[in-house]
Amino acid sequence: MQIAKVCGTVVSTQKEPSLRGVKFLLLQFLNEEGQLLPEYEVAADSVGAGVDEWVLVSRGSAARQIPGGETRPLDALVVGIIDTVSVENRLLYSKRDQDR
Amino acid sequence: MQIAKVCGTVVSTQKEPSLRGVKFLLLQFLNEEGQLLPEYEVAADSVGAGVDEWVLVSRGSAARQIPGGETRPLDALVVGIIDTVSVENRLLYSKRDQDR
Amino acid sequence: MQIAKVCGTVVSTQKEPSLRGVKFLLLQFLNEEGQLLPEYEVAADSVGAGVDEWVLVSRGSAARQIPGGETRPLDALVVGIIDTVSVENRLLYSKRDQDR
Amino acid sequence: MQIAKVCGTVVSTQKEPSLRGVKFLLLQFLNEEGQLLPEYEVAADSVGAGVDEWVLVSRGSAARQIPGGETRPLDALVVGIIDTVSVENRLLYSKRDQDR
């Protein structure tokens, strides 16, 4: 998985019928130091992530491994909202600090 | 998924029999600011996208997750025509504005 | 899919038994302007493509979506010989012109 | 597979239900000379790897090929702790030397 920050949304009305009701989040990837990378991904959301939150994103066929989602043409999925990222016993990111 | 702009078409007569009738669109990827990237993709179209429209493209096995398409040797599919892209409450792209 | 030019062949006698009889083409990728890129791919051929022809290549599990090929350890397949590539109503490539 | 060094952990409480109990390791990739690369990956751990250990990481659908893990939305998995890496009969890395 990659670490990404939710930075927006994408809306599409004319789409594959199986994608009706799917929310598309615009994610920007972060490096392991928490800096924004130029790469982005549009991913389906399954955990209720909001703008500015750090999330874990799975890509490829993993994006369809949720109940009822096996046959949707998705290649990216937000699988979790990140609480903390720790590097060598140092706390790199804490959602609690961001929410203050 | 990635955001891409439809910029052309590719025609192939001598191809895998299962690909008969599939329309191939030439897509150029856009970055999250809407600027054209050098990368491109040839994708099957399943939503009737036209030149200059912004679309969502799924890659990998996701491209075969449409009824009747499970066994076609495709690795890229246009899964939706984009209406709007919003970044941090700012409207980055609106199809309506483009159509005027 | 990506656009590539057939530039050679690869021969392997000592290989996975399921790959017996498979022809391996050496492909060099082209960008959307038709210029050779440094990246290449060795792909199985299923359409009878020849040297200098432009082809469409599918990668990943798509390369096994042909009758009888589902269990071969292939990750790249030539799925079509390109007739034309058109960008914004301009003909970028035409096989007919090349064959003259 | 790629060679990576375990450099931290990622904690997520609000996540896909199927990911409960999965430990997420933050891995930084190494090149074939053992130098840290800028790329990282968050991977599920199935072998009990600890910080500073060198590990083998599988990506893509391979990350779900463990008993009970077939339907979890994971795209990266630590599949082994590395004992030695040898290049042209030269020992590039030995876990034993690191543990001293």
Added chain:
Amino acid sequence: MQIAKVCGTVVSTQKEPSLRGVKFLLLQFLNEEGQLLPEYEVAADSVGAGVDEWVLVSRGSAARQIPGGETRPLDALVVGIIDTVSVENRLLYSKRDQDR
């Protein structure tokens, strides 16, 4: 598939049980001119390849398409030892010449 040169081995004792007995080769990728690229891959060997040999490597789910290997968490497999690589009727590589 990509062309790579076998340059070493990786040994892991503490690993996924399904990987017992699998030999891991360290491969360095070659470009289409036969020059070593900085990218490498650790791949399972199924054809008995040795150091300095040129091989074809398949990545992704293709790496599990061998009898008995369908459920092993592998994402790279050596599928053949290369005899010759020919580019535009020029012999770029011949194993016979190397073995002299």
